[in-house]
């Protein structure tokens with residue numbers, strides 16, 4: 001069974017994903033990370049062909065502003081990632097689907113490829129998420145984490161576009177909710193209970 005992880009920026013979702021993947025042999029598909037790799041290809045002039053570099057520029061123009069990258073781009077990336085893996089390789093999806101349009105396509109691809117999944121939402125208030133993300137920005141050096149206005153925009157997108165997705169999965173009985181204010185170990189303990 002695959003997992004789809006939800007949590008506002010700063011909820012600790014990435015950290016928990018890594019731990020869970022290591023203990024339970026999931027492959028992580030981190031949407032933001034995959035897109036940042038594509039964005040980085042814009043500056044890798046030596047190796048990138050022209051189209052790759054154009055795509056990279058497009059992707060980074062959205063990431064830099066804290067907007068969702070266009071639907072077709074992210075859906076193509078996730079589709080390829082799913083198809084590239086053997087059926088029996090469990091996947092942990094982090095950062096997708098982020099709006100109802102992506103949800104519709106994601107559900108369809110998962111169905112077509114015969115993959116079942118459940119969802120986990122690490123709950124945290126935007127205020128707490130903001131405090132945490134600004135605290136870690138310097139250490140990790142991500143430009144879109146260092147700018148308060150961009151973090152706020154990403155959080156607004158989460159509240160306005162991703163929360164309706166979470167509600168829908170909740171209504172489908174697919175969602176497990178975890179209190180993100182607890183310690184990293186406590187949150188992990190609850191996540192572990194959810195997957196076994």
Ligand code: AMP
Pocket residue numbers: 009031032033035062063064066067068069070074095096097098102144154
């Ligand atoms: P994150 O690291 O998850 O906060 O994502 C960083 C940035 O990557 C976001 O602000 C978006 O620009 C982009 N991104 C990540 N996931 C998606 C997605 N599912 N759809 C569109 N854009 C995304």
